[in-house]
Amino acid sequence: MTAASSHAGVLEAAARGDDEALASLVRLHHDRVYRFGLRVCRDGFDADDAVQEAFVKLATRHDVIRHPSALAWLLSVVKNACLRLLRPFHRERRALGERVEAGELPTAELSPEAALERWDLVRSVHGAIAQLDRPYREVLVLRDLEGLNGAQTCAVLGLEETLMKTRLHRARSMLRAKLERAG
Numbered sequence: 433m434t435a436a437s438s439h440a441g442v443l444e445a446a447a448r449g450d451d452e453a454l455a456s457l458v459r460l461h462h463d464r465v466y467r468f469g470l471r472v473c474r475d476g477f478d479a480d481d482a483v484q485e486a487f488v489k490l491a492t493r494h495d496v497i498r499h500p501s502a503l504a505w506l507l508s509v510v511k512n513a514c515l516r517l518l519r520p521f522h523r524e525r526r527a528l529g530e531r532v533e534a535g536e537l538p539t540a541e542l543s544p545e546a547a548l549e550r551w552d553l554v555r556s557v558h559g560a561i562a563q564l565d566r567p568y569r570e571v572l573v574l575r576d577l578e579g580l581n582g583a584q585t586c587a588v589l590g591l592e593e594t595l596m597k598t599r600l601h602r603a604r605s606m607l608r609a610k611l612e613r614a615g
Contacts, residue, residue: 442456442457443457443502446494447494447495448494449494454490454491457490457502458487458490461502461503461506462483462487464503464578465483465486465487465503465506465507465510466479466480466483467577467578468507468510468511468573468574468578469482469483469486469510469513469514471561471569471573471577472510472511472514472515472570472573473514473517474562475517478514478517479510479514481513481517482509482510482513482514482517483510485509485510485513486506486509486510486513487506489509490502490505490506490509493505501583501584501587503580503584504580504584504587504588505587507574507578507580507588508587508588508589508590511570511588511589556611556614557607557611560607560610560611560614561573561577561607563610564603564606564607564610567599568599568602568603568606569603570589571585571589571591571596571599571600571603572600572603572604572607574588574589575600576604582596582597585600
């Protein structure tokens, strides 16, 4: 059985209400959906709530489970839940990148100076991304950090392709300018 047919079988089983197949889909997409939620919500607790809401909705939407862009749908639900949960006057602006995941740690091959330089660069880039206005930050995170293609990004954000490309171009330009000023 190929990976594609195996995945299709899991989708069909989940759509029929198989809890184990649904759990498999959650395991498959959870990390990516959570990372996106964390970047949009900027708060781990809100991101947890938004991600949980998205997967609960997925469990009841058998039509979405079968659809090839289920990931884009999940990201849209998370984005909308985060926007509902955000209370800008209650939140401190925090720079992204404060937490370092195990997979992002510098390798042992780096000297301490090189590791510090890399860490500073990552922190600077994440901080500059966090300063972008929400529409630009969202498109940049989806395309450049999450690796979604143009069609998936458009589906998540509900944008036409030309507007998505314009925002992405502007976001990259603004990010570049922020990093040049900081450097």
